[in-house]
Amino acid sequence: MGKKALITGITGQDGSYLAELLLSKGYEVHGIVRRASSFNTGRIDHIYSDPHDPQAKMFLHYGDLADCEQISNIIYNEKPDEVYHLGAQSHVRVSFDTPEYTGNVTGLGSTRILESIRKNNNVIKFYQASSSEMFGAANPPQDENTEFIPRSPYACAKLYAYWMVRNYREGYNLFASNGILFNHESPRRGETFVTRKVTRGIASIIAGKQKYLYMGNLDARRDWGFAPEYVEGMWRILQHDKSDDFVIATGETHSVKEFLEKAFSYVGKDMEDYVKIDPKYFRPTEVEVLIGNSEKSQRELGWKPQITFSDLVKIMVDADMREAGLEVVGEGDEIIQKKFPDKWWKGD
Incomplete structure (x- = not known):
């Protein structure tokens, strides 16, 4: 029987590529989407299947990272093997205009998922989409041991989530990893980036x-890379024999x-x-x-960019x-x- 994965932010650039990658590997994929008055599923419409179809392998659930009960219910009911937490208010410039909202969703959203995993099923593997923005003003090149000097509300929120992942990993023995991804782009990148x-x-x-x-x-x-390669890095992080933190970058x-x-x-x-x-x-x-140094990812995960x-x-x-x-x-x-x-x- 194949694995089951839950993806927050499945309608975004990374979420859509990750869903395709996991489906190609035989996963059953579940995604969390926010309820809105208009559809925002353009990036995944080509892989969506009728949930009533007995052959269906992808399912969507309404949820909000600001609502811990909803998130907990989805995790409890679906019991995924892996959770890829990609959802966030992810625009750095916008975070200066909406700092409180960014902190609530981008920072506390991760805590809500970690706490749900701890209470419901602590064998779930958890991936946190950390960001190179956390390094901010730190001297380049940046790797897993570089100090963090965040320079935006978005980066501060991501840094809070990063440290919560490490605390839940060390305090509760959760398989919880941070993927510190540097900028990664594609034709599916949001139009305001x-x-x-x-x-x-x-x-x-x-x-x-x-x-x-x-x-x-x-x-x-x-340090700009190609998004499909970076989501493969996410998957490799959760297949590693132990949870840890990894930089994914091109080095240019x-x-x-x-x-x-x-x-x-x-x-x-x-x-x-x-x-x-x-x-x-x-x-x-x-x-x-x-500029990222991904030597650790190349050595331990076998990940290397081609583009x-x-x-x-x-x-x-x-x-x-x-x-x-x-x-x-x-x-x-x-x-x-x-x-x-x-x-x-x-x-x-």
């Missing part, structure tokens, strides 16, 4: 729907300006003709440089050009076919 804002904006400019792309700090440097850093230059150049345009700076997109406190920064830009530009009904360059598609000949994700 900087990489997708760039690639989607380029497609809109070429389609004649907008003239300029308004940006914030172009000097911020990030690039500025927002570099991303813009490469993306515009890929479609034969000069970014200087289209990019304008708008102060409203600057954060009150900035994280200047993030380079240049590959990532091409993959995302191709996808947004196609979505806009435009002719694509196609190099991104070729990269996927070459590096993932047996790719397990079906979308994009």
